[in-house]
Amino acid sequence: MEFLLSGQLLVAALIIGSIYGLVALGLNLIYGTMRLLNIAHGDLVMIGAYTGYWLFTLAAISPVLAMLAAGALAGLTGAALYFGLFRRQLTGSQPIERIEANSLLIFFGISIIIQNLTALAFTASPRTYQALDTLVRIGEVSIAQSRLVALAVCLGLSAAIVLFLRFSALGLSIRALIQHRTASRIVGIDVDRVQAFPFVLGLAGTLIGVTEQISPFMGFPFTIVAFVVIILGGLGNLAGGIAAGMVLGLIETYGVALTSANLRSVLIYGVFILVLILRPEGLLQRRRLT
């Protein structure tokens, strides 16, 4: 049981937690502002991972730079989906329940298409690559440079986004949009402007790709995780979501350490089912105007 107290495990949990926090932050902003259940969310992460992989393998570009390109690509993909498919739906006259159910099915189709196009282009077999793999020692803990970068970027970026949204005018309007969708529409807040936020997914994807296996189907678990995190942390509560990401990282890392790696998926889906059943209102609740 001594290994449970090791700093190594704690750092591993923090790294996973910070990645979950950032991925969920993206979902929080997109779901929060549009109420569209984007289950292609994780696929943008996957796109980021492949971008990093190819830029490094073909052009020897460091993931630290590649993640900017990946962010741009994911942001563009997200914006293209929004303007191409969903903008008309959202501004149409259909009831919101209908739009939600439809958008889920549409996103599901998109997810299947993105995954299979990737599999078609790059085969379905998983890949890994070695970049930033020198070990860094901090006290008793030694971590690969790539994981350290992932930790630093995810925490730094999350904090920057939260602060930006708290203190800038655009940030305030976005948070208003999340909290009172209809009301903020009436006072003229523009939903179109948040469409660039999927860029954080591309960034996160590149960082995940350096530390984990890359495959066309790697994205879905991140979608699930992101939903768990924003339900745990509260919709629209950005800082809460980052904390919840950390909590989930801890639950997963220590749960797996105590049992076995095979139980990872059981654990994640178990938490997923529990939060949905126990707190469906956490997501479903439409805050009334008071």
Place this chain on the structure above:
Amino acid sequence: MRLPAPRETVPLLLVAAIAAILPVFGSDYYLGVGFALFGWIALVQSWTIVSGLAGYISLGHVVFAGIGGYVLVLTWGAVPVWAGAVLGALAAGLFALLVGLPVLRVRGPYFVILTFGLAEFAKYVVINIENALGKFGRLILGGPQVETLYWAMAAAALAGTLAVIATRRVRLGAGLAAVREDELAAETIGVPTVRFKLFAFALSALLPGFVGALFVLRTGYFEPAQAFDPVISFTIVTMAIIGGSEDARGPVLGALFLVVLSELLWASFPQVYMIILGALLIGFVLFAPNGVAGLLDRLRSTGGARAAT
């Protein structure tokens, strides 16, 4: 008793006609295709009861098929084959009853992702049980002949079609439609929504359990990742969206269309098949939400209107 309408007789006759014609070719290939087709029809009809009629879209229906298949291999050798398949159906129904109460409280899109998560959860639980038991796939030797399985599956497809037709005719069907349109209003005027939803959920689980058991008998082995494959759930939804899920016609049309497409593409271009599937799903949701059946209705009504003028 109301006389059967075309929307009731057409799907029944279509299934019966296909079942009667395919064996005439006398090749195992056609029996295999027919087996798959009837399996999908039974699955999509079952799905339609809870997701089409009540509007609770399940993206995890494979869980019932997986449970049915698992029960069959667990009872293999201990009970006769068909008893095992029936036990599989009952186990799936029981599972639906057990999880139904909490799961059906969750509405809309959350129900959709919850059912998906539930199916994945069950898959990983079974994988872990099998690993703990030291089993990596189980072989089934000496199952029934292809022809026997073919007729059993044709019966399942007919039973599923009849189940949708019957449900639509009785109070349950009206109650489920009320739930779909406005659950709160339905409850206010005294529709026992909780009981109806739970009953529909269990009813929609029975046949998939049986179908899952037959799938295992046909392939001759059980492997959890395959038996609980989420692509099966996805295909069910896509078939229902393409065909339409208002009545018993849609599932037959949707299954027929995709089975033919998959026969043409799956073996050599699996990814292309999946991409087409995704594109069809998006296209139908956006432009023809009531599926092929809805398009046919629209065609007929505009044709009728033109004839009248």
